[in-house]
Amino acid sequence: EVQLVQSGAEVKKPGESLKISCKGSGYSFSTFWVGWVRQMPGKGLEWMGIVYPGDSDTRYSPSFQGQVTISADKFISTAYLQWTSLKASDTAMYYCARQVVRNTNWFDSWGQGTLVTVSS
Amino acid sequence: DIQMTQSPSSLSASVGDRVTITCRASQSISTYLNWYQQKPGKAPNLLIYGASSLQNGVPLRFSGSGSGTDFTLTISSLQPEDFATYYCQQTYSIFGITFGQGTRLEIK
Numbered sequence: 215e216v217q218l219v220q221s222g223a224e225v226k227k228p229g230e231s232l233k234i235s236c237k238g239s240g241y242s243f244s245t246f247w248v249g250w251v252r253q254m255p256g257k258g259l260e261w262m263g264i265v266y267p268g269d270s271d272t273r274y275s276p277s278f279q280g281q282v283t284i285s286a287d288k289f290i291s292t293a294y295l296q297w298t299s300l301k302a303s304d305t306a307m308y309y310c311a312r313q314v315v316r317n318t319n320w321f322d323s324w325g326q327g328t329l330v331t332v333s334s
Numbered sequence: 335d336i337q338m339t340q341s342p343s344s345l346s347a348s349v350g351d352r353v354t355i356t357c358r359a360s361q362s363i364s365t366y367l368n369w370y371q372q373k374p375g376k377a378p379n380l381l382i383y384g385a386s387s388l389q390n391g392v393p394l395r396f397s398g399s400g401s402g403t404d405f406t407l408t409i410s411s412l413q414p415e416d417f418a419t420y421y422c423q424q425t426y427s428i429f430g431i432t433f434g435q436g437t438r439l440e441i442k
Contacts, residue, residue, distance in 0.1 A: 249431070251378075258421065258433060258434075258435050258436045259370075259372075259378065259421055259423075259433040259436070260433065261423075261431040261432060261433065264429070264431075273429040275430065275431075276335070276430075309377055309378070311377075311378075314383075315428070317384070318364075318365060318366050318383065318384040318385075318425065319366070319425045319428060320368040320380060320383035320384070320423075320425060321368070321370075321378075321380060321423075322380050322383075322389065324377035324378055324379070325377065326377055327377055
């Protein structure tokens with residue numbers, strides 16, 4: 215069974231750094247893109263970027279380029295999303311998802327989400 | 335970026351109703367269109383990929399159609415568990431994926 219398990223909820227202060235994780239199991243982690251999606255409180259889904267764990271190729275949405283860093287460690291089947299200096303506006307639920315690429319492409323499995331709260 | 339516009343933004347319907355949600359892309363995206371269902375406090379769940387292919391395990395009352403710029407998600411007979419928020423997603427631009435703003439389906 216394909217599973218993505220994310221790290222637990224975080225409460226941070228503005229200016230602090232943070233790295234959250236997404237561990238895959240039940241499939242060949244290196245051969246599927248993993249995407250990150252933000253959902254701010256009461257709002258819709260926003261695609262942040264994706265990483266290919268096999269070679270760490272990473273692409274970002276223009277809205278998130280320079281604001282976060284996406285990475286992966288294929289040896290421990292884990293993808294990451296990190297911030298160097300959090301802002302209150304980073305308060306949101308963050309999801310990782312496996313991207314299947316065939317003749318088209320889609321997110322077929324999602325993590326349970328990591329709630330990040332940034333407050334002074 | 336390719337913009338995705340869903341309509342309506344919210345919808346009230348009754349159990350047993352047939353419901354259609356539409357999604358329009360700002361440019362042609364062929365059939366690179368997926369639909370997700372999200373219930374409160376839960377991660378999104380894939381319903382339809384490639385505009386019309388039903389994901390394994392998804393009930394047959396869900397169907398998708400369309401190509402180019404106009405797409406629809408249809409629920410043929412609403413069940414109580416279908417009340418949720420629905421999102422379309424374009425993956426034509428694989429490194430510039432975008433979602434629609436969501437359609438909240440509520441019980442009438």
